[in-house]
Amino acid sequence: MSQKVTRRQFLNYSLMGVGSFMAAGAILPMGRFALDPLFQGEAQGSMITTSVKTEEITEEPVKVDFSYEQQDAWYTSEVTDFVWVYRDGDNLIALSPICKHLGCTVTWAGDDANPDKFFCPCHNGLYEKNGKNIPGTPPRGPLDQYEVGDSDGFITIGEMFENELV
Numbered sequence: 001m002s003q004k005v006t007r008r009q010f011l012n013y014s015l016m017g018v019g020s021f022m023a024a025g026a027i028l029p030m031g032r033f034a035l036d037p038l039f040q041g042e043a044q045g046s047m048i049t050t051s052v053k054t055e056e057i058t059e060e061p062v063k064v065d066f067s068y069e070q071q072d073a074w075y076t077s078e079v080t081d082f083v084w085v086y087r088d089g090d091n092l093i094a095l096s097p098i099c100k101h102l103g104c105t106v107t108w109a110g111d112d113a114n115p116d117k118f119f120c121p122c123h124n125g126l127y128e129k130n131g132k133n134i135p136g137t138p139p140r141g142p143l144d145q146y147e148v149g150d151s152d153g154f155i156t157i158g159e160m161f162e163n164e165l166v
Helices: 007-039
Strands: 048-053 062-072 075-088 091-095 118-120 125-127 145-151 154-161
Antiparallel strands (some): 048 154, 075 091
16 A cells, blocks of 8 residues: 655655755854864974074074964965074063064164164164164054973973064
8 A cells, every 4th residue: 555645745755855965055064163273283382492592592683483373264374484582581582573663673783873772673673682662663562472381301382472572
């Protein structure tokens, strides 16, 4: 005793199936977006180890390169950046190389007239060794600072934060 499916029932089943598939296609991404933070793992550690040994750092600022993976949506790329690191007594200080005026790259002793200062070549901006902007020059604020540490004798670089030295 098999029942035959009428055209009306077939059309009803087909539309319900297609409608369910379309609803799932719209609802599942929203559900994943809402629940994804719950399944994200904790950060494995935000400090990036560099190739520069801690013992090489003196009171003179040194350029220290570091690399990290940056993810933009679905694209992951390797980014290389640098900081200026120097020793202040027993403390290591790491300063951002980005000028607060227009985002140019500052250099240590880049100006012959000011050999003991950071120099921004874009508009002749000057910063003291601790990152404080010198009045009368374009920068609006001090250079940002980076968290810095030591791991097995090598410099480690962490998150950037506002300068606490000035």
